[in-house]
Amino acid sequence: MNAPTDRDLILRARRGDAEAYGDLVARHQTSVFNVCYRILHNRADAEDLAQETFIRALDRLHTFDLEREFSPWIRRVAANLCLNHIESHKPSAPLDEERDEDKTQSPGEQVEVKERSEQIRSALASLPPHYRLVVELRHYQELSYDEIANELDIPLSDVKSHLFRARKLLVEKLHAPD
Amino acid sequence: MHLTDEQLNEYLDNETANRAEIETHLDSCDECAARLSALQALFTDLDSLPEVTLPRDIAARFRPRPSLAPQLPHWLTLTATLQAAAALVALIVAIPFFSIMLPKVEMPSFTTWFFEIQSLWTSWLDTLSNLALSPIEGFQLPNYQFANLPTYPVELSTLFIALAIVSIFWIFGNGMLLRNNRS
Numbered sequence A: 001m002n003a004p005t006d007r008d009l010i011l012r013a014r015r016g017d018a019e020a021y022g023d024l025v026a027r028h029q030t031s032v033f034n035v036c037y038r039i040l041h042n043r044a045d046a047e048d049l050a051q052e053t054f055i056r057a058l059d060r061l062h063t064f065d066l067e068r069e070f071s072p073w074i075r076r077v078a079a080n081l082c083l084n085h086i087e088s089h090k091p092s093a094p095l096d097e098e099r100d101e102d103k104t105q106s107p108g109e110q111v112e113v114k115e116r117s118e119q120i121r122s123a124l125a126s127l128p129p130h131y132r133l134v135v136e137l138r139h140y141q142e143l144s145y146d147e148i149a150n151e152l153d154i155p156l157s158d159v160k161s162h163l164f165r166a167r168k169l170l171v172e173k174l175h176a177p178d
Numbered sequence B: 001m002h003l004t005d006e007q008l009n010e011y012l013d014n015e016t017a018n019r020a021e022i023e024t025h026l027d028s029c030d031e032c033a034a035r036l037s038a039l040q041a042l043f044t045d046l047d048s049l050p051e052v053t054l055p056r057d058i059a060a061r062f063r064p065r066p067s068l069a070p071q072l073p074h075w076l077t078l079t080a081t082l083q084a085a086a087a088l089v090a091l092i093v094a095i096p097f098f099s100i101m102l103p104k105v106e107m108p109s110f111t112t113w114f115f116e117i118q119s120l121w122t123s124w125l126d127t128l129s130n131l132a133l134s135p136i137e138g139f140q141l142p143n144y145q146f147a148n149l150p151t152y153p154v155e156l157s158t159l160f161i162a163l164a165i166v167s168i169f170w171i172f173g174n175g176m177l178l179r180n181n182r183s
């Protein structure tokens, strides 16, 4: 038997099948958590916001357009929730110092990759919230300028200026000559 | 005239209509080519960021919770099922008796019973008050006869009716027990 599609699970979840929604969450929870973690740079907050994303999504599931893909939609919901979260809560918890787990490399390589990943995450976390969100939507969710403007309800010129300034800041942090 | 930051960004984002024009300049200008490769290195860095593992299973929160009550032991479930089956058999056996014996059953009138009991109670009270008034006369319980009470009111058919009622309750009771435990 083939695994049910996201669409099948959504239809069942709309009829109140909690097991189906659980399966849908299981499929997308890691990518949603990673969206939150890239924007918030704190694991505990990212977990909370990922859970909140799926609670909100369940409420809005009846408005979801079944002709579209679920994954991009849920990731955009997550990104927006994270922005709201940053804007309403000034960061209280210190930024995460934990290192990423990646078991595919040898110990030497692993340390280097971890350090580089951590530098990238720290650089992202140092950006103003709106810049972080635009980078997330462009680089990790691969939205076009127009789609970002639509999603965030801001003018196209703002999308460009936020994105280009964000990149300038990131280049300065990550590629500064030693 | 060098390329602007905006042109370089739009070029890498595939959001420009002037690709050929920009490429011509990049071919002839080392400075702009260096700016482009710095930006490209950033894209590579951002792409290289690994996904981290989720510390806990969020999906579990959304799945239906397993029953909090512990499952009944297997033998108890089996016993309950067997009892229900036995009661059902008894009920089926009793049904033919109903059809044969039910018309013959003469239930004693409840009003007659009620009056008998009431008069018994009144005479008891009389006796007690007499004793209180004249304790010297001695204590003797009045000896009453219950002429109207049937001598042996529980006949075989009545037993079957009782059995049937008990069986029905038994089946319902066991059914509810098993059903509640399963959910």
Ligand SMILES: [Zn+2]
Residues within 6 Å of the ligand: B001, B002, B003, B025, B029, B030, B031, B032, B033
């Ligand atoms: Zn140039």
